[in-house]
Amino acid sequence: MTELMTVLDKNGLVVAFLIVGALTWLTDLFSKKMIRSRVPGSAIAIFLALVLGYLGGLWAGGEKGLADVPFFRGLASLGGSMFRDFAIVATAIGASFFLIRKSGWLGLVSLVLGIGVFFSSGVVLAWVMGYRDAVSLCTIGAGACTYIVGPVTGGALGASSEVIALSIGTGVVKTIAVTIFTPIFAKKIGLSSPGSAMAFGGIMGTSSGVAAGLAATDPKLVPYGAVTATFYTGLGCLVCPSLFFLLVEKLLA
Amino acid sequence: MIQGLAVLSFSFLLGMWCGELLGTWLGVDANVGGVGFAMIFLLLTKEYFQKKGWWAPEMGFGIEFWNKLYIPVVIAMAASLNVKAALSSGTLAILAGIVPVLLAFWVFRLLIRFFPAAHD
Numbered sequence: 397m398t399e400l401m402t403v404l405d406k407n408g409l410v411v412a413f414l415i416v417g418a419l420t421w422l423t424d425l426f427s428k429k430m431i432r433s434r435v436p437g438s439a440i441a442i443f444l445a446l447v448l449g450y451l452g453g454l455w456a457g458g459e460k461g462l463a464d465v466p467f468f469r470g471l472a473s474l475g476g477s478m479f480r481d482f483a484i485v486a487t488a489i490g491a492s493f494f495l496i497r498k499s500g501w502l503g504l505v506s507l508v509l510g511i512g513v514f515f516s517s518g519v520v521l522a523w524v525m526g527y528r529d530a531v532s533l534c535t536i537g538a539g540a541c542t543y544i545v546g547p548v549t550g551g552a553l554g555a556s557s558e559v560i561a562l563s564i565g566t567g568v569v570k571t572i573a574v575t576i577f578t579p580i581f582a583k584k585i586g587l588s589s590p591g592s593a594m595a596f597g598g599i600m601g602t603s604s605g606v607a608a609g610l611a612a613t614d615p616k617l618v619p620y621g622a623v624t625a626t627f628y629t630g631l632g633c634l635v636c637p638s639l640f641f642l643l644v645e646k647l648l649a
Numbered sequence: 650m651i652q653g654l655a656v657l658s659f660s661f662l663l664g665m666w667c668g669e670l671l672g673t674w675l676g677v678d679a680n681v682g683g684v685g686f687a688m689i690f691l692l693l694t695k696e697y698f699q700k701k702g703w704w705a706p707e708m709g710f711g712i713e714f715w716n717k718l719y720i721p722v723v724i725a726m727a728a729s730l731n732v733k734a735a736l737s738s739g740t741l742a743i744l745a746g747i748v749p750v751l752l753a754f755w756v757f758r759l760l761i762r763f764f765p766a767a768h769d
Contacts, residue, residue, distance in 0.1 A: 634685020
């Protein structure tokens with residue numbers, strides 16, 4: 397047994413690959429078999445990870461969630477800022493100028509509107525709930541955009557681990573809300589054509605939520621929504637910690 | 650494969666550098682938009698390489714691997730955050746996750762009413 401402990405202790409990052417891999421395998425299975433993909437597997441996995449972070453905090457009493465338990469230390473390396481930012485930059489490989497031209501003006505307008513609406517309403521709600529510093533307000537506003545934009549913004553601006561966790565939680569709730577509300581409201585808001593799906597992807601942003609929600613509405617619309625949603629996270633990561641942060645700082649001053 | 654990874658690393662470092670420079674220039678102690686800049690550099694480099702005929706499918710593979718790894722990285726990050734402390738503001742996460750979505754449905758309705766292209 398001590399030999400196994402030594403191996404696990406020495407290879408933290410590899411242990412993290414195993415844990416995250418096993419977790420996503422289970423949640424994908426759960427999403428497909430139990431709830432017929434009504435909530436994307438990735439959103440469930442991130443939610444469960446937050447629960448694990450909570451349990452780790454209870455158990456170890458530290459500030460790094462599950463990563464404070466010696467066994468699971470590798471999670472902090474895999475989920476550290478360097479890997480996180482590197483992996484997010486890599487997602488741009490799926491985008492191209494061909495796609496940008498294809499989504500055109502409607503795509504651009506919907507993206508700008510979407511990020512603006514989510515960020516500003518997130519900031520307002522955080523303000524109402526008692527947050528007053530520009531860094532925390534921006535991180536939570538960015539989390540209202542997606543669970544990626546939140547931690548990227550928080551990491552860049554130096555927000556606390558607690559606020560970053562909150563921004564991820566917000567983003568996960570958003571993904572689930574988009575997934576569930578899309579098929580319910582689709583008819584009422586006129587979401588029925590490829591063009592409207594493109595605008596929808598740009599406004600809602602969260603790729604997994606938009607894909608799952610459109611799939612439940614009309615599977616033919618999924619690729620159109622995905623075209624614009626692809627750019628949402630990238631644009632969010634660009635404007636939230638820069639332009640929007642400066643605007644919030646100006647407003648507070 | 651590793652060439653693709655080098656292209657990704659080059660764009661990443663260049664973007665982060667821009668973010669740091671912009672932060673210093675604005676007088677804030679933060680990396681301002683570095684990830685966003687890096688994504689733009691990656692996009693531009695890829696288009697340029699493709700135009701020049703330097704882009705090999707193998708290179709895409711090295712980047713694709715990291716593209717696929719981003720959800721797992723977010724999962725690992727979520728598990729290693731101070732969730733216990735954040736839970737006291739859990740209501741905010743639920744409110745800020747749902748209210749903007751409802752607002753966005755309304756904005757969407759307005760947008761497609763004024764944008765004829767949306768009906769194609």
